[in-house]
Each structure stands twice: as structure tokens, then as C-alpha cells.
Amino acid sequence: MSSFVWCHGPECHKSHTQDRIRGVKGSKVLRTKKIAQRTESRWYNANNFYNYFCSNSCYNDFANAHIQQIIAIAPRTEALETPIDVVKTQSTDWTGNPYMETKIIRVDNG
Ligand SMILES: [Zn+2]
Secondary structure, rough: OOOOEOOOOOOOHOOOOHHHOOOOOOOEEEOOEEEEEEOOOOOOOOOOHHHHHOHHHHHHHHHHHHHHHHHHOOOOOOOOOOOOEEEEHHHHHHHHOOEEEEEEEOOOOO
């Protein structure tokens, strides 16, 4: 059996879409969207943000409203780096003209 959560977008209930309209004539509302939690599915991933937000727009609204708290979860105090090799090779485009192709290859030092 599937359960659901309400979209966490702080503006979700303000979007003018027909699937948000609830209520009877004279007392209609726009309601936050429900998001089914298909936990029984083999592809379900609890960490996928689409389980908590109905759209990228709602996700962005949430992030913008709570950015200070989000950053505080895992502050970035220094840059991260990925070891790479830069390899340049002579190549030709679809018309046969030569050009230098630059490939960035991740180096796994682990
Ligand atoms: Zn939403």
C-alpha cells in the first residue's frame, strides 16, 4: 500500500493548476500537492528529492526559503578537489578538419 507526503514547497498551494483545486463552489481552495511514496517499488529511493517535492520549482522555493539552515547542515569551509589528468589528442571534426581535443580524465588515487 502506498502512502504519501505533502509537497514541502512553501508556495506549492499558490500555483494556479487544476489539480490543486479542492472544495465545493463558494469555498474552493488551492491545496498543496500530495506525493505518493511508492516504497514497495524496487526503484524507490528515500533520498530522492522528488519524494518530497512535486517539482523543481517547489524544491527551489524550499531551498531559497531555508538556505541558511541547509548550508548549516554541511558547511563548505574549503574547496574540494578531484585528481585528474588532462590529455590532448589530435582529432578531426565531421568535415575532416583537424583540431586538438582535450579530455579530462579522473584519476583514482584510492
Ligand atoms: Zn509542490
